[in-house]
Amino acid sequence: MTKLNAKIPEGLLAEKWTKHKASVKLVSPANKKKLDIIVVGAGAAGASAAASLGELGYNVKVFVFHDSPRRAHSIASQGGINATKNYKNDADSDYRLFYDMIKGGDFRAREANVYRAAEISNNIIDQYVAQGVPFAREYSGYLANRSFGGVQVSRTFYAQGQTGQQCTLAAYQAMSRQIKAGKIKLFSRRDVLDLVVIEGKARGIITRNLLTGEIERHSAHAIVFATGGYGTIYYLSTLAINSNGSAALAAYKKGALIANPSMAQIHPTSIPVLNEYQSKLTLMSESLRNDGRVWVPKKKDEKRPPNEVPEEDRDYYLERKYPAFGNLVPRDVASRAAKERCDAGYGVGKTGLAVYLDFRDAIQNQGKETIVGKYGTLFDLYRKVTGINPYEEPMRIYPASHYTMGGLWVDFNLMTTIPGLYAIGEANFSDHGANRLGASSLMQCAGDGYFILPVTIGDYLADEIMTPTISTDTPEFEQAEKEVLEKLKKLLSINGSQTVKSFHKKLGNILWTYSGMQRNEEGLKKALEMIKELNDEFWKDLKIPGGLYELNQEFEKAKRVADFFDLAQLIILDALNRKESCGAHFREEFQTKEGEPKRDDENYSYVASWEYVDENTPPKLHKEQLTFEFVKVTQRSYK
């Protein structure tokens, strides 16, 4: 028997959400005042949820590990956010965006959720504009659009290369307004360490105050995790360095399922690794592929600087292999193609692990000023990191860990398998299947936070109006706190000789090598053994200076890396289980003659959701079967 009921409403695709909204239970304004909601995380998802819930009248408590909610990783997202406004009159529609995402995700996402994401995308743009987000505009004063990978229409709204910053700040400010109104209480510099479940329902969290080290208890009638993605598990990634999977893992250990954990997006256009000291990789937004052309030299030992390589000696391999989409193929396709060229010996730069992204033609055709207007901030960023002027010389780029499609399993209401625990934004698995299309994460995060969760959480809370404030003085809180303390003290007592960073680097390296852009059974099995060994070593030989009850950043990192070890094993199990290739999950054993992913719809058209059993038993697999009622499942082609 499977545990999973996705609770997808009956009816036509385009009617599901509308009908559902009309049928959910409601909470009266007077009762909302009596209900507490905890929101963990204040990125594009968490901040919009917290603000909207505060506006509705609930008592909201927001927890972030940052010093200010404005610093959530969402602030760094660059290129844009999608909506189906069809301002370009290029035949865009909700259905088309839905179809692009379903296809882009290689038919491994839930139809109903994806359609809803497309359906509410326009409301998000309206909301952001009303909040004062300065999206790019045409001379006429109307909003401008551009294209992103995997699509043939222009539906992306943007604010230069800082769209995420502008959107995140708008939500942060909406949240600030509710803080002033007394509807939100903010707890910053708090790490959420555990979830408290009472009589089967999510009722609280255990946190560590990162300034004092104090362990605290907080309760609520419902809990929302908006804790972002765990792409940092690879050590080097385009994510903010403190991004982590700890909250999701805590929920997992308390009974929430983690879905498709191995579905990790490797983004094709990051600035390559430059040296061994590097602590993070800088993304060059996908929007650059609108105008930049990707190429490598046709000759393996090309010595000439890029500008001196004549046209006939350049291999614009994306345009060559995928004429219909050219440089705008989806991320998984572009990443693998770059890796393939570099592995074959055509890579450029010091390490040979880079390809060119060239703006020469775009600058010639459109003029430098236009390019400055579209990408100025990104070009500046590139120059700051590499010292190379991309207006004069092609950028060098290479794939990097960027986004996790996998995450906490949620139903149509965004509720996990623990009643009262919701997961929104990148922290859940819901909308992107096996590969996320560009500019659709901000859209999903904002959709979840502004428009979906505030409706669906009411449906649950309507049955909680008689539940008084949850006491934190219960055996369940006691027990959770005790377990957290034991684990933290165990970490501190290791007293070994290797730093957290050295372990994180090694773990990341294993994952990148065996579970990155390409995977195979033998490699995955080897990786699992290696991770287990390294995990044992971690618990025997980790060195953490300082103590528990103080500001201790090494300790914070150690906790996150300890959790990464658990998550890494889950990733490998998931990748091993899925004996097919789909989207970003490329199992070498399963490919078409042309080297494209080969799905096995008969056996793997499901969401792999993992249930924690105990430390000594492997997790249990639950399958949520995916049924496609409204699209024809085909072999994905971008040729």
Add this chain to the structure above:
Amino acid sequence: MKITLKIWRQKTSQDKGKFVTYKLDDVSKEMTFLEMLDYLNEKIIMEGEIPIAFDSDCREGICGSCGLYINGRPNGPQKGVTTCQLSMSAFKDGDKITVEPWRSKAFPVLKDLIIDRNAFDELIQSGGYISVNTGAAPEANSIPIKKENSEIAFDAGVCIGCGSCVAACKNASAMLFISAKVSQYAVLPQGQVEAKERVQAMIKKMDELGFGNCTNTGACEAECPKEISLTNIARLNREFLAAKIS
């Protein structure tokens, strides 16, 4: 290359704190400034000491977490960069580098190089928003906005809230920070309705929080890693004056 670092160490907010000298003799010019500190910290840990605490997250100049006084200047010698974007190529062999947290009454030191910047959150809470509830927004293209104004709003809106402006100012004023927000909304039609209340509330709050007054020295603009312009302060002053008169 070899460098000598003089770094501010302070155990807690109550502690008096002092400079401690560290020597590194194998720093690569390819490191960023924070990667150099990471490297130093790894050494400190291996020697059994407590590493230097400092904030950072995005490491690409957008979250505003980092921000240090480096040789007496916010974010060091390069113009238009945050501390995390500062490259060690800006230094040469044998350099002595002094590293301190921001010094301002409104930003108390919590530990080593970490400060409490909650005052910035409080400034935004006082009025740095447009009061529109979720769901109440009209269709996005119903109000055309001049491209030029949208760009002015964007240029002001790119503030990352790092506090370099306060750190650079001899009066520790937060004027550039609040003026960026006031300006962003002053040039947009959506921001008009609350313009008067916004500017008044934010200035009042700034005084309450212990930030100093603006005396127009321009140090904030010079040190702002996002190069936010002083014209925002001029616009704020106009808005403030107009709010008083009306």
